[in-house]
Amino acid sequence: MSRGSVLQASEGSTANPREIVLVGGGHAHVHVLRSFGRHPDPRIRLTLVTKDLDTPYSGMLPGLVAGLYDRDDVYIDLEKLCAATGTRLVHATATGLDQGRRHLLLADGSSLPYDLLSLDVGITPALDRIAGAAEHGIAVKPIGRFLEKFDALLERLYRPDGPRRIAGIGGGAGGVELLLSLRHRLLRDAPAHGLSPDAFSFALVTAGDILATHNRHVQDAFRKTFAEQGVRLIENARVREIRADAVVTEEGMELPADAVLVTTHAAAPGWLGNTGLALDENGFVKVGPTLQSLDDRAVFAAGDCAALVETPREKAGVYAVRAGPPLARNLRSAALGEAPQPWRPQKRHLALISTGGKHAVASRGWLYARGDWLWTAKEWNDRRWMRKYKDL
Numbered sequence: 001m002s003r004g005s006v007l008q009a010s011e012g013s014t015a016n017p018r019e020i021v022l023v024g025g026g027h028a029h030v031h032v033l034r035s036f037g038r039h040p041d042p043r044i045r046l047t048l049v050t051k052d053l054d055t056p057y058s059g060m061l062p063g064l065v066a067g068l069y070d071r072d073d074v075y076i077d078l079e080k081l082c083a084a085t086g087t088r089l090v091h092a093t094a095t096g097l098d099q100g101r102r103h104l105l106l107a108d109g110s111s112l113p114y115d116l117l118s119l120d121v122g123i124t125p126a127l128d129r130i131a132g133a134a135e136h137g138i139a140v141k142p143i144g145r146f147l148e149k150f151d152a153l154l155e156r157l158y159r160p161d162g163p164r165r166i167a168g169i170g171g172g173a174g175g176v177e178l179l180l181s182l183r184h185r186l187l188r189d190a191p192a193h194g195l196s197p198d199a200f201s202f203a204l205v206t207a208g209d210i211l212a213t214h215n216r217h218v219q220d221a222f223r224k225t226f227a228e229q230g231v232r233l234i235e236n237a238r239v240r241e242i243r244a245d246a247v248v249t250e251e252g253m254e255l256p257a258d259a260v261l262v263t264t265h266a267a268a269p270g271w272l273g274n275t276g277l278a279l280d281e282n283g284f285v286k287v288g289p290t291l292q293s294l295d296d297r298a299v300f301a302a303g304d305c306a307a308l309v310e311t312p313r314e315k316a317g318v319y320a321v322r323a324g325p326p327l328a329r330n331l332r333s334a335a336l337g338e339a340p341q342p343w344r345p346q347k348r349h350l351a352l353i354s355t356g357g358k359h360a361v362a363s364r365g366w367l368y369a370r371g372d373w374l375w376t377a378k379e380w381n382d383r384r385w386m387r388k389y390k391d392l
Protein backbone atom coordinates (compact mmCIF):
# COMPACT_ATOMS: atom_id res chain seq x y z
CA MET A 1 0.00 0.00 0.00
CA SER A 2 1.45 3.39 -0.95
CA ARG A 3 1.88 6.09 1.67
CA GLY A 4 -0.80 8.04 -0.17
CA SER A 5 -3.40 5.37 0.37
CA VAL A 6 -2.49 5.03 4.08
CA LEU A 7 -2.99 8.77 4.51
CA GLN A 8 -6.27 8.51 2.68
CA ALA A 9 -7.47 5.78 4.99
CA SER A 10 -6.43 7.54 8.19
CA GLU A 11 -7.09 11.18 7.35
CA GLY A 12 -10.09 11.09 5.05
CA SER A 13 -10.48 12.76 1.69
CA THR A 14 -13.23 14.48 -0.23
CA ALA A 15 -13.83 11.33 -2.26
CA ASN A 16 -13.61 9.07 0.76
CA PRO A 17 -14.68 11.09 3.81
CA ARG A 18 -14.09 9.86 7.33
CA GLU A 19 -17.33 8.72 8.92
CA ILE A 20 -17.93 10.12 12.38
CA VAL A 21 -21.00 8.61 14.03
CA LEU A 22 -22.40 10.44 17.07
CA VAL A 23 -24.68 8.30 19.26
CA GLY A 24 -27.19 10.29 21.35
CA GLY A 25 -28.22 13.91 21.04
CA GLY A 26 -27.04 14.89 24.51
CA HIS A 27 -25.55 18.16 25.71
CA ALA A 28 -22.03 17.50 24.36
CA HIS A 29 -23.14 16.30 20.94
CA VAL A 30 -25.34 19.30 20.17
CA HIS A 31 -22.16 21.36 20.44
CA VAL A 32 -20.30 18.95 18.13
CA LEU A 33 -23.09 19.35 15.53
CA ARG A 34 -22.93 23.11 15.75
CA SER A 35 -19.15 23.16 15.56
CA PHE A 36 -19.01 20.97 12.42
CA GLY A 37 -21.90 22.95 10.93
CA ARG A 38 -19.98 26.19 11.35
CA HIS A 39 -16.71 24.76 10.07
CA PRO A 40 -17.61 21.95 7.68
CA ASP A 41 -14.80 19.85 6.22
CA PRO A 42 -15.45 17.84 3.03
CA ARG A 43 -13.08 15.17 4.34
CA ILE A 44 -15.44 14.40 7.22
CA ARG A 45 -19.03 13.12 7.20
CA LEU A 46 -21.07 13.40 10.37
CA THR A 47 -24.05 11.20 11.32
CA LEU A 48 -26.21 11.52 14.43
CA VAL A 49 -27.96 8.38 15.69
CA THR A 50 -30.59 9.24 18.25
CA LYS A 51 -33.62 7.52 19.70
CA ASP A 52 -35.29 10.85 20.55
CA LEU A 53 -35.75 13.63 18.00
CA ASP A 54 -35.90 16.36 20.65
CA THR A 55 -33.45 16.80 23.47
CA PRO A 56 -34.10 18.86 26.60
CA TYR A 57 -31.62 21.26 28.21
CA SER A 58 -31.35 19.99 31.79
CA GLY A 59 -30.67 23.45 33.28
CA MET A 60 -34.15 24.61 32.23
CA LEU A 61 -36.14 21.50 33.21
CA PRO A 62 -36.99 22.76 36.71
CA GLY A 63 -38.37 25.95 35.12
CA LEU A 64 -40.49 23.82 32.77
CA VAL A 65 -41.84 21.82 35.72
CA ALA A 66 -42.58 25.06 37.61
CA GLY A 67 -44.56 26.29 34.61
CA LEU A 68 -42.15 29.17 33.99
CA TYR A 69 -41.05 27.86 30.57
CA ASP A 70 -42.84 26.25 27.65
CA ARG A 71 -41.71 23.02 26.08
CA ASP A 72 -40.25 24.90 23.10
CA ASP A 73 -38.06 26.98 25.41
CA VAL A 74 -36.40 23.88 26.81
CA TYR A 75 -36.15 21.40 23.93
CA ILE A 76 -33.72 21.37 21.02
CA ASP A 77 -35.16 20.02 17.76
CA LEU A 78 -32.46 17.60 16.58
CA GLU A 79 -33.98 17.23 13.10
CA LYS A 80 -33.68 20.98 12.56
CA LEU A 81 -30.21 21.11 14.08
CA CYS A 82 -29.02 18.29 11.82
CA ALA A 83 -30.58 19.88 8.74
CA ALA A 84 -28.97 23.24 9.53
CA THR A 85 -25.54 21.72 10.17
CA GLY A 86 -25.47 19.32 7.21
CA THR A 87 -25.54 16.25 9.47
CA ARG A 88 -27.11 12.95 8.44
CA LEU A 89 -29.76 11.96 11.00
CA VAL A 90 -30.55 8.32 11.79
CA HIS A 91 -33.56 7.95 14.09
CA ALA A 92 -32.67 4.69 15.81
CA THR A 93 -31.66 3.11 19.09
CA ALA A 94 -28.11 1.86 19.45
CA THR A 95 -27.74 -1.55 21.09
CA GLY A 96 -24.06 -2.45 20.81
CA LEU A 97 -20.83 -2.29 18.83
CA ASP A 98 -18.95 -4.61 16.57
CA GLN A 99 -15.54 -3.15 17.33
CA GLY A 100 -13.71 -5.45 14.92
CA ARG A 101 -15.77 -4.32 11.89
CA ARG A 102 -16.30 -0.84 13.32
CA HIS A 103 -20.06 -1.07 13.07
CA LEU A 104 -22.64 0.40 15.42
CA LEU A 105 -25.43 -2.12 16.04
CA LEU A 106 -29.01 -0.83 16.00
CA ALA A 107 -32.21 -2.15 17.60
CA ASP A 108 -33.83 -2.98 14.22
CA GLY A 109 -31.01 -5.44 13.48
CA SER A 110 -29.18 -3.18 11.03
CA SER A 111 -25.75 -1.67 11.62
CA LEU A 112 -23.89 1.48 10.68
CA PRO A 113 -20.19 1.62 9.75
CA TYR A 114 -17.95 4.23 11.37
CA ASP A 115 -14.36 5.36 11.39
CA LEU A 116 -14.84 7.26 14.65
CA LEU A 117 -17.70 6.88 17.08
CA SER A 118 -18.76 9.15 19.93
CA LEU A 119 -21.17 8.23 22.73
CA ASP A 120 -23.25 10.86 24.59
CA VAL A 121 -26.22 8.73 25.64
CA GLY A 122 -26.84 9.83 29.24
CA ILE A 123 -27.95 7.47 32.00
CA THR A 124 -30.91 5.28 32.92
CA PRO A 125 -32.71 4.99 36.26
CA ALA A 126 -31.36 2.46 38.79
CA LEU A 127 -34.78 1.44 40.04
CA ASP A 128 -33.73 -2.07 41.06
CA ARG A 129 -32.04 -0.66 44.19
CA ILE A 130 -35.42 0.22 45.79
CA ALA A 131 -38.14 -2.44 46.02
CA GLY A 132 -41.32 -1.40 44.23
CA ALA A 133 -39.64 1.58 42.52
CA ALA A 134 -40.22 0.30 38.98
CA GLU A 135 -43.90 -0.24 39.76
CA HIS A 136 -44.78 2.73 41.95
CA GLY A 137 -41.97 5.26 41.48
CA ILE A 138 -41.65 7.89 38.75
CA ALA A 139 -38.06 7.79 37.51
CA VAL A 140 -36.94 11.22 36.45
CA LYS A 141 -34.07 9.96 34.30
CA PRO A 142 -33.41 9.50 31.46
CA ILE A 143 -34.30 13.08 30.70
CA GLY A 144 -35.16 12.18 27.09
CA ARG A 145 -38.34 10.53 28.44
CA PHE A 146 -38.94 13.03 31.21
CA LEU A 147 -41.63 15.20 29.64
CA GLU A 148 -44.04 12.40 28.76
CA LYS A 149 -43.81 11.09 32.34
CA PHE A 150 -44.25 14.56 33.76
CA ASP A 151 -47.29 15.32 31.59
CA ALA A 152 -48.86 12.01 32.67
CA LEU A 153 -48.17 12.87 36.33
CA LEU A 154 -49.77 16.33 36.01
CA GLU A 155 -52.82 14.82 34.37
CA ARG A 156 -53.20 12.41 37.32
CA LEU A 157 -52.58 15.13 39.91
CA TYR A 158 -55.34 17.32 38.49
CA ARG A 159 -57.96 14.54 38.62
CA PRO A 160 -60.53 14.96 41.43
CA ASP A 161 -59.40 11.63 42.91
CA GLY A 162 -55.74 11.99 41.91
CA PRO A 163 -52.64 11.69 44.12
CA ARG A 164 -52.22 14.39 46.75
CA ARG A 165 -49.28 13.23 48.87
CA ILE A 166 -46.16 13.84 46.80
CA ALA A 167 -42.75 12.58 47.84
CA GLY A 168 -39.33 12.96 46.27
CA ILE A 169 -36.51 10.51 46.90
CA GLY A 170 -33.01 11.93 46.49
CA GLY A 171 -31.62 15.14 47.95
CA GLY A 172 -29.29 16.19 45.13
CA ALA A 173 -29.82 19.45 43.24
CA GLY A 174 -32.06 17.77 40.62
CA GLY A 175 -34.34 16.19 43.23
CA VAL A 176 -34.59 19.34 45.35
CA GLU A 177 -35.34 21.62 42.40
CA LEU A 178 -37.81 19.21 40.91
CA LEU A 179 -39.92 18.86 44.05
CA LEU A 180 -39.93 22.60 44.81
CA SER A 181 -40.75 23.36 41.17
CA LEU A 182 -43.62 20.88 41.14
CA ARG A 183 -44.97 22.43 44.34
CA HIS A 184 -44.76 25.90 42.74
CA ARG A 185 -46.68 24.66 39.70
CA LEU A 186 -49.41 22.90 41.68
CA LEU A 187 -50.00 25.77 44.07
CA ARG A 188 -50.28 28.14 41.10
CA ASP A 189 -52.47 26.00 38.84
CA ALA A 190 -54.55 23.88 41.26
CA PRO A 191 -57.40 26.46 41.57
CA ALA A 192 -57.85 26.50 37.78
CA HIS A 193 -58.50 22.74 38.03
CA GLY A 194 -61.02 23.17 40.83
CA LEU A 195 -58.57 21.99 43.49
CA SER A 196 -57.41 23.65 46.67
CA PRO A 197 -53.63 24.12 46.85
CA ASP A 198 -53.90 22.98 50.49
CA ALA A 199 -54.97 19.54 49.29
CA PHE A 200 -51.37 18.74 48.36
CA SER A 201 -48.55 17.76 50.70
CA PHE A 202 -44.88 17.44 49.85
CA ALA A 203 -41.95 15.56 51.40
CA LEU A 204 -38.36 14.81 50.43
CA VAL A 205 -36.42 11.79 51.72
CA THR A 206 -32.67 11.61 51.25
CA ALA A 207 -30.13 8.99 52.29
CA GLY A 208 -27.56 11.56 53.46
CA ASP A 209 -27.69 15.30 54.07
CA ILE A 210 -29.62 17.44 51.64
CA LEU A 211 -27.38 18.78 48.81
CA ALA A 212 -24.47 16.76 50.20
CA THR A 213 -21.94 18.06 47.64
CA HIS A 214 -22.71 21.72 48.50
CA ASN A 215 -21.50 23.91 51.37
CA ARG A 216 -23.19 24.21 54.76
CA HIS A 217 -24.70 27.64 54.01
CA VAL A 218 -26.40 26.29 50.89
CA GLN A 219 -27.68 23.24 52.78
CA ASP A 220 -29.04 25.42 55.59
CA ALA A 221 -30.65 27.80 53.11
CA PHE A 222 -32.59 24.91 51.59
CA ARG A 223 -33.53 23.47 54.99
CA LYS A 224 -35.03 26.88 55.74
CA THR A 225 -36.73 27.04 52.33
CA PHE A 226 -38.29 23.62 52.86
CA ALA A 227 -39.60 24.69 56.28
CA GLU A 228 -40.98 27.97 54.89
CA GLN A 229 -42.71 26.18 52.02
CA GLY A 230 -44.13 23.50 54.32
CA VAL A 231 -42.21 20.69 52.62
CA ARG A 232 -41.27 17.90 55.02
CA LEU A 233 -37.57 17.07 54.81
CA ILE A 234 -36.29 13.72 56.04
CA GLU A 235 -32.49 13.51 55.90
CA ASN A 236 -30.21 10.52 56.55
CA ALA A 237 -32.96 8.03 55.80
CA ARG A 238 -32.45 5.48 53.04
CA VAL A 239 -35.60 4.36 51.24
CA ARG A 240 -36.02 0.59 51.16
CA GLU A 241 -39.37 0.29 49.42
CA ILE A 242 -41.97 2.26 47.52
CA ARG A 243 -45.53 1.05 47.90
CA ALA A 244 -48.69 2.31 46.20
CA ASP A 245 -49.47 4.45 49.24
CA ALA A 246 -46.19 4.90 51.13
CA VAL A 247 -42.42 5.17 51.11
CA VAL A 248 -40.65 2.90 53.60
CA THR A 249 -37.15 3.59 54.92
CA GLU A 250 -34.47 1.10 56.06
CA GLU A 251 -35.34 2.07 59.64
CA GLY A 252 -38.95 1.05 59.04
CA MET A 253 -40.41 4.56 58.93
CA GLU A 254 -43.48 4.77 56.68
CA LEU A 255 -44.19 8.03 54.92
CA PRO A 256 -47.63 8.19 53.30
CA ALA A 257 -47.20 9.02 49.62
CA ASP A 258 -49.16 8.35 46.44
CA ALA A 259 -46.87 10.00 43.86
CA VAL A 260 -43.15 9.36 44.28
CA LEU A 261 -40.45 11.01 42.18
CA VAL A 262 -37.19 9.06 42.16
CA THR A 263 -34.09 11.16 41.54
CA THR A 264 -31.52 8.96 43.26
CA HIS A 265 -28.40 7.78 41.47
CA ALA A 266 -28.96 6.53 37.97
CA ALA A 267 -27.14 3.71 36.24
CA ALA A 268 -25.20 3.35 33.02
CA PRO A 269 -27.27 2.26 30.00
CA GLY A 270 -27.16 -1.56 30.03
CA TRP A 271 -26.34 -1.85 26.32
CA LEU A 272 -22.89 -0.33 26.93
CA GLY A 273 -22.09 -3.85 28.20
CA ASN A 274 -22.53 -5.04 24.57
CA THR A 275 -19.90 -2.70 23.21
CA GLY A 276 -16.79 -4.59 24.34
CA LEU A 277 -15.42 -1.25 25.60
CA ALA A 278 -13.62 -0.93 28.95
CA LEU A 279 -16.25 0.08 31.53
CA ASP A 280 -15.86 1.19 35.14
CA GLU A 281 -17.44 -0.74 38.02
CA ASN A 282 -20.74 1.08 37.43
CA GLY A 283 -20.84 0.30 33.72
CA PHE A 284 -19.77 3.73 32.38
CA VAL A 285 -17.32 4.00 29.46
CA LYS A 286 -13.80 4.61 30.78
CA VAL A 287 -12.19 7.49 28.91
CA GLY A 288 -8.84 9.25 29.19
CA PRO A 289 -8.25 13.02 29.06
CA THR A 290 -8.81 13.13 25.27
CA LEU A 291 -12.29 11.60 25.84
CA GLN A 292 -11.17 8.47 23.96
CA SER A 293 -12.03 5.03 25.27
CA LEU A 294 -9.11 3.53 27.17
CA ASP A 295 -9.02 0.47 24.93
CA ASP A 296 -10.35 1.74 21.59
CA ARG A 297 -9.02 5.05 20.26
CA ALA A 298 -11.75 5.11 17.60
CA VAL A 299 -14.43 5.52 20.26
CA PHE A 300 -15.05 8.68 22.27
CA ALA A 301 -17.52 9.21 25.11
CA ALA A 302 -18.75 12.32 26.93
CA GLY A 303 -21.42 13.45 29.35
CA ASP A 304 -23.06 11.22 31.95
CA CYS A 305 -22.25 7.95 30.11
CA ALA A 306 -18.47 8.57 30.32
CA ALA A 307 -16.20 7.87 33.29
CA LEU A 308 -13.25 10.27 33.17
CA VAL A 309 -10.71 8.04 34.88
CA GLU A 310 -8.12 10.75 35.57
CA THR A 311 -10.52 13.53 36.49
CA PRO A 312 -13.71 11.99 37.90
CA ARG A 313 -16.58 14.48 38.12
CA GLU A 314 -20.19 14.27 39.27
CA LYS A 315 -22.75 13.38 36.62
CA ALA A 316 -24.26 16.75 35.79
CA GLY A 317 -25.40 18.52 32.67
CA VAL A 318 -22.83 21.23 33.25
CA TYR A 319 -19.94 18.79 32.65
CA ALA A 320 -21.67 17.34 29.59
CA VAL A 321 -21.99 20.89 28.22
CA ARG A 322 -18.34 21.66 28.94
CA ALA A 323 -17.17 18.47 27.24
CA GLY A 324 -18.72 19.67 23.96
CA PRO A 325 -15.88 21.95 22.71
CA PRO A 326 -12.96 19.56 23.51
CA LEU A 327 -14.95 16.65 22.07
CA ALA A 328 -15.60 18.52 18.82
CA ARG A 329 -11.91 19.52 18.52
CA ASN A 330 -10.66 16.03 19.24
CA LEU A 331 -13.07 14.30 16.86
CA ARG A 332 -11.94 16.65 14.12
CA SER A 333 -8.25 16.11 14.94
CA ALA A 334 -8.61 12.33 15.08
CA ALA A 335 -10.52 12.32 11.76
CA LEU A 336 -7.76 14.31 10.09
CA GLY A 337 -4.93 12.21 11.49
CA GLU A 338 -3.83 14.79 14.08
CA ALA A 339 -3.29 14.14 17.77
CA PRO A 340 -6.31 14.78 20.04
CA GLN A 341 -5.56 17.12 22.95
CA PRO A 342 -6.16 16.38 26.64
CA TRP A 343 -8.97 18.15 28.48
CA ARG A 344 -9.21 18.75 32.22
CA PRO A 345 -12.71 19.72 33.33
CA GLN A 346 -12.68 22.30 36.10
CA LYS A 347 -13.20 20.86 39.55
CA ARG A 348 -15.87 23.25 40.71
CA HIS A 349 -18.68 24.93 38.93
CA LEU A 350 -21.15 27.62 39.88
CA ALA A 351 -24.48 25.95 40.58
CA LEU A 352 -27.62 28.08 40.54
CA ILE A 353 -30.31 26.04 42.27
CA SER A 354 -33.86 27.33 42.09
CA THR A 355 -36.20 27.31 45.08
CA GLY A 356 -39.25 26.58 42.95
CA GLY A 357 -40.21 29.98 41.56
CA LYS A 358 -38.06 32.80 40.17
CA HIS A 359 -35.54 32.71 43.01
CA ALA A 360 -32.22 30.85 43.14
CA VAL A 361 -29.35 29.99 45.45
CA ALA A 362 -25.77 30.23 44.16
CA SER A 363 -23.24 27.64 45.28
CA ARG A 364 -19.56 27.23 44.43
CA GLY A 365 -17.04 25.88 46.91
CA TRP A 366 -17.72 28.00 50.00
CA LEU A 367 -19.59 30.69 48.06
CA TYR A 368 -23.23 31.18 48.91
CA ALA A 369 -25.71 33.82 47.77
CA ARG A 370 -29.40 33.93 47.04
CA GLY A 371 -31.87 36.23 45.34
CA ASP A 372 -34.37 36.75 42.55
CA TRP A 373 -31.55 38.33 40.53
CA LEU A 374 -29.70 34.99 40.51
CA TRP A 375 -32.70 33.33 38.88
CA THR A 376 -32.81 36.14 36.30
CA ALA A 377 -29.08 35.68 35.65
CA LYS A 378 -29.57 31.93 35.27
CA GLU A 379 -32.46 32.43 32.88
CA TRP A 380 -30.39 34.84 30.77
CA ASN A 381 -27.51 32.39 30.64
CA ASP A 382 -29.71 29.36 29.88
CA ARG A 383 -31.61 31.14 27.12
CA ARG A 384 -28.33 32.32 25.60
CA TRP A 385 -27.10 28.69 25.53
CA MET A 386 -30.32 27.51 23.93
CA ARG A 387 -30.23 30.17 21.22
CA LYS A 388 -26.98 28.64 19.92
CA TYR A 389 -28.88 25.47 19.00
CA LYS A 390 -32.26 26.92 18.09
CA ASP A 391 -31.56 30.14 16.18
CA LEU A 392 -29.80 28.47 13.30
Ligand SMILES: Cc1cc2nc3c(=O)[nH]c(=O)nc-3n(C[C@H](O)[C@H](O)[C@H](O)COP(=O)(O)OP(=O)(O)OC[C@H]3O[C@@H](n4cnc5c(N)ncnc54)[C@H](O)[C@@H]3O)c2cc1C
Nearest residue numbers: 024026027051052058094121122144303304316317318320
Ligand atom coordinates in the same frame (compact mmCIF):
# COMPACT_ATOMS: atom_id res chain seq x y z
C1 LIG B 1 -35.20 17.15 36.34
C2 LIG B 1 -33.71 17.25 36.16
C3 LIG B 1 -33.07 18.45 36.38
C4 LIG B 1 -31.69 18.55 36.20
N1 LIG B 1 -31.12 19.75 36.41
C5 LIG B 1 -29.80 19.88 36.21
C6 LIG B 1 -29.19 21.16 36.38
O1 LIG B 1 -29.84 22.15 36.72
N2 LIG B 1 -27.86 21.25 36.16
C7 LIG B 1 -27.11 20.16 35.78
O2 LIG B 1 -25.90 20.32 35.58
N3 LIG B 1 -27.66 18.95 35.61
C8 LIG B 1 -28.98 18.77 35.81
N4 LIG B 1 -29.55 17.55 35.64
C9 LIG B 1 -28.71 16.42 35.20
C10 LIG B 1 -28.62 16.42 33.69
O3 LIG B 1 -29.89 16.22 33.15
C11 LIG B 1 -27.71 15.33 33.12
O4 LIG B 1 -26.49 15.35 33.79
C12 LIG B 1 -27.49 15.61 31.63
O5 LIG B 1 -28.70 15.51 30.95
C13 LIG B 1 -26.48 14.67 31.01
O6 LIG B 1 -26.32 15.03 29.67
P1 LIG B 1 -25.79 13.99 28.62
O7 LIG B 1 -25.36 14.79 27.46
O8 LIG B 1 -24.80 13.10 29.24
O9 LIG B 1 -27.03 13.07 28.24
P2 LIG B 1 -28.57 13.38 27.98
O10 LIG B 1 -28.88 14.82 28.05
O11 LIG B 1 -29.33 12.44 28.86
O12 LIG B 1 -28.76 12.94 26.47
C14 LIG B 1 -28.67 11.60 26.06
C15 LIG B 1 -29.26 11.47 24.67
O13 LIG B 1 -28.94 10.19 24.16
C16 LIG B 1 -30.07 9.61 23.52
N5 LIG B 1 -29.93 8.17 23.67
C17 LIG B 1 -29.89 7.49 24.85
N6 LIG B 1 -29.71 6.18 24.60
C18 LIG B 1 -29.61 6.03 23.26
C19 LIG B 1 -29.42 4.91 22.41
N7 LIG B 1 -29.27 3.68 22.89
N8 LIG B 1 -29.37 5.12 21.06
C20 LIG B 1 -29.52 6.35 20.57
N9 LIG B 1 -29.70 7.45 21.34
C21 LIG B 1 -29.75 7.30 22.67
C22 LIG B 1 -31.26 10.18 24.26
O14 LIG B 1 -32.38 10.20 23.40
C23 LIG B 1 -30.77 11.60 24.60
O15 LIG B 1 -31.10 12.50 23.58
C24 LIG B 1 -30.93 17.42 35.80
C25 LIG B 1 -31.59 16.20 35.57
C26 LIG B 1 -32.95 16.12 35.74
C27 LIG B 1 -33.63 14.81 35.47
